[in-house]
Amino acid sequence: MDDMAGDHPGAEVLLQGNEAMARGALEAGVAWASGYPGNPSSEIIETLARAASEKRLYVEWSVNEKVALEAAAAASFAGMRALATMKQNGVNVCLDALTSLALSGIKGGLVLIAADDPSSISSGNEEDSRFAAALAHLPLLEPATPQEAKDMVRFAFDLSERIGNICLVRSVSRLSHTRANVILGELPGGRGRPRFDTSRPFITLPAVPHHQVMYDKLDQAEAEFEESPFNHYEGPPKPDLMIAACGPSYLYAREAVEMLGLEDRTGILKLGTTYPLPQKFVAEHLAKAASVLVAEEIDPVLERSLKVLAAETGDRIGAKRFYGKRSGHVSPTGESGPGLVARALARIVGREFEPGDPDYRRRAAQVVDELVPPREFGFCPGCPHRASYWAIKQVLASDDRQGFVVGDVGCYTMGIWPTGFNQVKMAHAMGSGVGMSSGFGKLDAMGFAQPVISVVGDSTFFHAAIPALINATYNQAGFLLVVLDNAATAMTGFQPHPGTGVSVTGERLSRISIERICDAMGLEVTVCDPYDIESTTAVLRDRLRRLDTVRVIIMRRPCALVQGRADGFDYRMHVDENLCRGEECGCDRYCNRVFRCPGLVWDASSNRARIDEVICVGCGVCETVCPAGAIVKETI
Amino acid sequence: MGKVGKQGEKTKKSGGLTRLAAEVFDKDRCSVCGACVGRCPYIVYSEGRVILQDRCTLDEGRCYDFCPMAGAKGNFEGPLGTVKQVLIARSTRSDVRKKAQYGGVVSTLVALALREGLVKEAILTSGHPEDPPYGVRVRTKAAVLDSAGSRFAAAGTVAALNEALAEPGSFPLALVGLPCQVKAAAAMRASKTRDVPFRPKRIKLLIGLFCTWALEYRSLSRYLRYMLFGERAFHYDIPPPPASVFKVFTGDGIKAFPLDEIEPMRLNACRFCDDMTSTRADVSVGSVEGLDGWNTVLIRTAEGNRLVEMAAEKKLIKIDRLPQSDLEHLKEAADLKKQRGLSAWEEKD
Numbered sequence: 001m002d003d004m005a006g007d008h009p010g011a012e013v014l015l016q017g018n019e020a021m022a023r024g025a026l027e028a029g030v031a032w033a034s035g036y037p038g039n040p041s042s043e044i045i046e047t048l049a050r051a052a053s054e055k056r057l058y059v060e061w062s063v064n065e066k067v068a069l070e071a072a073a074a075a076s077f078a079g080m081r082a083l084a085t086m087k088q089n090g091v092n093v094c095l096d097a098l099t100s101l102a103l104s105g106i107k108g109g110l111v112l113i114a115a116d117d118p119s120s121i122s123s124g125n126e127e128d129s130r131f132a133a134a135l136a137h138l139p140l141l142e143p144a145t146p147q148e149a150k151d152m153v154r155f156a157f158d159l160s161e162r163i164g165n166i167c168l169v170r171s172v173s174r175l176s177h178t179r180a181n182v183i184l185g186e187l188p189g190g191r192g193r194p195r196f197d198t199s200r201p202f203i204t205l206p207a208v209p210h211h212q213v214m215y216d217k218l219d220q221a222e223a224e225f226e227e228s229p230f231n232h233y234e235g236p237p238k239p240d241l242m243i244a245a246c247g248p249s250y251l252y253a254r255e256a257v258e259m260l261g262l263e264d265r266t267g268i269l270k271l272g273t274t275y276p277l278p279q280k281f282v283a284e285h286l287a288k289a290a291s292v293l294v295a296e297e298i299d300p301v302l303e304r305s306l307k308v309l310a311a312e313t314g315d316r317i318g319a320k321r322f323y324g325k326r327s328g329h330v331s332p333t334g335e336s337g338p339g340l341v342a343r344a345l346a347r348i349v350g351r352e353f354e355p356g357d358p359d360y361r362r363r364a365a366q367v368v369d370e371l372v373p374p375r376e377f378g379f380c381p382g383c384p385h386r387a388s389y390w391a392i393k394q395v396l397a398s399d400d401r402q403g404f405v406v407g408d409v410g411c412y413t414m415g416i417w418p419t420g421f422n423q424v425k426m427a428h429a430m431g432s433g434v435g436m437s438s439g440f441g442k443l444d445a446m447g448f449a450q451p452v453i454s455v456v457g458d459s460t461f462f463h464a465a466i467p468a469l470i471n472a473t474y475n476q477a478g479f480l481l482v483v484l485d486n487a488a489t490a491m492t493g494f495q496p497h498p499g500t501g502v503s504v505t506g507e508r509l510s511r512i513s514i515e516r517i518c519d520a521m522g523l524e525v526t527v528c529d530p531y532d533i534e535s536t537t538a539v540l541r542d543r544l545r546r547l548d549t550v551r552v553i554i555m556r557r558p559c560a561l562v563q564g565r566a567d568g569f570d571y572r573m574h575v576d577e578n579l580c581r582g583e584e585c586g587c588d589r590y591c592n593r594v595f596r597c598p599g600l601v602w603d604a605s606s607n608r609a610r611i612d613e614v615i616c617v618g619c620g621v622c623e624t625v626c627p628a629g630a631i632v633k634e635t636i
Numbered sequence: 637m638g639k640v641g642k643q644g645e646k647t648k649k650s651g652g653l654t655r656l657a658a659e660v661f662d663k664d665r666c667s668v669c670g671a672c673v674g675r676c677p678y679i680v681y682s683e684g685r686v687i688l689q690d691r692c693t694l695d696e697g698r699c700y701d702f703c704p705m706a707g708a709k710g711n712f713e714g715p716l717g718t719v720k721q722v723l724i725a726r727s728t729r730s731d732v733r734k735k736a737q738y739g740g741v742v743s744t745l746v747a748l749a750l751r752e753g754l755v756k757e758a759i760l761t762s763g764h765p766e767d768p769p770y771g772v773r774v775r776t777k778a779a780v781l782d783s784a785g786s787r788f789a790a791a792g793t794v795a796a797l798n799e800a801l802a803e804p805g806s807f808p809l810a811l812v813g814l815p816c817q818v819k820a821a822a823a824m825r826a827s828k829t830r831d832v833p834f835r836p837k838r839i840k841l842l843i844g845l846f847c848t849w850a851l852e853y854r855s856l857s858r859y860l861r862y863m864l865f866g867e868r869a870f871h872y873d874i875p876p877p878p879a880s881v882f883k884v885f886t887g888d889g890i891k892a893f894p895l896d897e898i899e900p901m902r903l904n905a906c907r908f909c910d911d912m913t914s915t916r917a918d919v920s921v922g923s924v925e926g927l928d929g930w931n932t933v934l935i936r937t938a939e940g941n942r943l944v945e946m947a948a949e950k951k952l953i954k955i956d957r958l959p960q961s962d963l964e965h966l967k968e969a970a971d972l973k974k975q976r977g978l979s980a981w982e983e984k985d
Contacts, residue, residue: 397687397688398689583694585675585694585699586675586698588692588694590676590677590678594690627676627677
């Protein structure tokens with residue numbers, strides 16, 4: 001049993017932010033949790049899945065975020081408390097469902113945790129999901145610490161039920177993945193059975209009166225927020241400057257004030273309930289200072305709300321000077337931190353300040369340079385995607401029609417970089433590649449003759465590619481769909497999906513076959529093993545010849561990390577130094593300079609390639625790449 | 637690009653793939669001879685084209701050294717090059733003549749060289765007319781006859797030579813090729829630089845073909861697909877002047893297309909070629925103007941002479957004299973090509 005799920009009220013346990021939010025849901029008596037994996041949100045569902053059988057709650061990785069929210073809404077309609085989790089992109093995916101649900105209202109507490117990724121550490125975008133709160137007229141909570149994350153999630157269920165609408169909780173990478181001591185609360189006892197009251201339908205219509213009801217519910221939430229313990233003021237009674245902060249930026253603000261020794265002059269208005277803002281509470285504190293610095297992450301969402309509030313209450317609280325993203329004191333892009341808030345603060349008070357010791361940074365960079373082997377952003381050793389892109393590169397290079405690859409979202413998005421031989425020329429949202437290929441595939445009538453290869457991962461195929469594929473097939477678009485099936489949602493941490501035959505809680509389920517889905521559309525499907533470069537190349541070359549319809553190749557080979565954890569690999573690799581041509585004509589370090597598997601390293605002392613035995617997994621693919629036959633695979 | 641010397645000769649500098657790409661590929665001057673194919677993983681032959689797959693960073697490489705389109709040009713005297721003897725000849729065997737393009741001399745000489753053990757293997761060009769042509773390695777007369785006849789499209793033939801040169805063992809080799817292919821193979825044979833694991837000294841016999849230009853395979857195949865309405869072609873021919881047609885033998889009879897329509901499909905590289913008769917060969921063979929079923933034969937070296945004499949002694953070929961007026965015509969045509977080629981080099985890029 002995890003510490004997270006233990007029934008020890010008052011106990012202090014070390015929890016990751018995401019675990020703390022999972023705990024908050026358990027303390028709220030959550031019965032249902034569904035989501036789609038994506039950094040930094042994934043561990044919430046995984047944590048709950050581990051507690052699922054003990055706590056008798058249902059947990060699933062849904063096929064996508066829209067379905068995750070809709071399925072959770074069903075539990076809510078049946079009177080149960082339900083949670084949906086996702087990263088910022090997922091909020092976009094479920095937005096249509098979200099705004100409709102907000103209109104119809106819900107019954108059992110329904111909470112949506114959106115985890116944003118400032119600095120795009122593991123995302124294809126940098127986006128502020130908080131705009132969804134205003135768009136859908138839903139209350140928004142922004143926890144600053146793991147403790148608060150737990151408490152807020154628990155509160156969110158209560159609030160959701162009281163106002164009869166979804167409550168949003170916004171996390172960011174730093175909060176989701178930090179660890180801190182959290183004092184546990186009580187776990188509830190039994191809960192009722194789900195039952196849908198047929199006399200109380202949930203329908204968006206009539207839309208206009210329901211739209212008004214949404215505003216009423218927000219008023220109700222605002223009234224609660226006026227008294228919320230998630231908001232407070234700390235600092236002198238009459239500060240020169242007020243920092244209004246939400247999320248982890250509250251902690252950054254505290255550190256910044258301390259770093260600059262401005263405790264006597266600066267107050268911090270810590271806001272946890274950022275939409276709707278509790279107007280009376282905020283106005284009362286804003287009245288204390290003429291200057292306000294807003295500390296928040298990504299877009300100026302709180303900053304705008306505060307400016308609106310200041311405009312509305314200006315006659316009472318006086319004119320304010322705002323510093324923040326609009327004034328250029330903090331950046332609207334990239335992750336924040338204590339140093340960045342301190343720099344903004346220093347600039348406002350006219351002080352010189354550089355976060356951190358520049359000499360320390362220089363020395364750290366030097367140490368990193370010396371001790372850390374230079375490795376680019378790339379596929380792991382043994383990654384089947386490297387082999388797949390290698391085959392694609394060979395085939396497209398020898399085709400004079402200037403074909404190109406349309407990418408999608410997953411590890412294989414890295415095909416935009418040298419690790420994937422820069423093959424991918426487009427990368428957008430989940431499933432977008434197939435939609436775009438559907439478009440390219442119809443341009444032939446206007447004289448477009450470039451062959452298009454659409455790559456999509458197995459999980460992305462289920463998530464969002466199927467409607468696009470149906471569209472392409474029905475409308476007779478011509479392109480080559482390559483499903484890079486590595487039997488996992490690999491980039492987010494090997495979560496199962498409908499093609500894997502297992503659930504998040506470890507149940508065996510019937511696999512849904514990608515080839516049979518394609519078959520049902522009347523598409524011809526070929527399955528090949530990307531490790532077999534020769535036959536994969538031959539199949540690709542053949543299928544690319546005529547693209548008058550959608551042709552499908554499934555390149556099937558489990559993720560190297562999955563294989564490593566399961567049965568391992570068949571080979572031990574070594575380089576025959578006598579055959580290796582090294583930097584001479586006929587090679588020029590082809591294996592490690594062009595093929596670029598990190599398992600192949602260049603030994604400058606011998607001028608020969610070498611296998612890094614520590615990281616080489618033994619997939620054997622590089623054997624076929626070496627022009628001199630110097631890379632040898634031994635079966636183990 | 638090398639500088640033009642006083643005798644219209646360019647001095648060849650050494651270079652690598654970057655330089656080769658700049659001088660040849662980027663300017664669409666690849667003659668698809670195949671000399672650079674099979675020597676490294678960066679360059680491949682595919683469907684009538686030589687393709688750069690990846691970027692090599694070396695400043696010097698054999699890809700550049702042996703490329704007939706990079707560096708030195710026009711390094712021979714007179715439009716026909718060194719010629720010991722000029723004659724016309726035809727095979728005495730009907731099985732050979734039936735398959736051959738003109739007089740069957742090339743097939744006869746190759747088969748003889750194989751039979752007599754002068755060489756153990758010959759590099760020829762093969763492929764069904766509708767498929768991309770490619771270099772083949774043959775060791776028997778039957779295989780020689782299977783590859784008889786012209787492909788008219790550039791075929792990367794020297795790639796097969798490279799493959800043979802890289803194999804261990806010591807077997808003498810012959811190559812039958814177009815002027816650019818012969819030039820590349822001759823450069824390999826003459827090269828003094830280290831060429832491991834290749835063994836270019838094995839190249840014992842170069843039989844050159846006459847060539848005014850070669851076609852670009854894919855353009856030709858697209859054109860014919862369109863013009864033949866799906867009918868399959870099994871043989872091509874360009875009869876000697878003044879016919880001026882491109883003949884395509886199909887199941888539905890012979891179709892003739894005006895040469896004017898075919899010529900735009902020739903390789904751009906051929907504009908720069910100054911060698912019509914494979915001046916670097918041991919013996920060069922072509923058609924005879926106005927005389928169907930015969931070959932013009934230019935004997936250039938002692939090896940070439942020995943082989944032709946042997947074929948004549950064994951009565952495998954019948955020999956005759958080339959009328960002086962025809963020789964003048966041949967010289968004129970070769971000179972015209974040489975002058976055109978050299979002036980194309982002088983054009984601004």
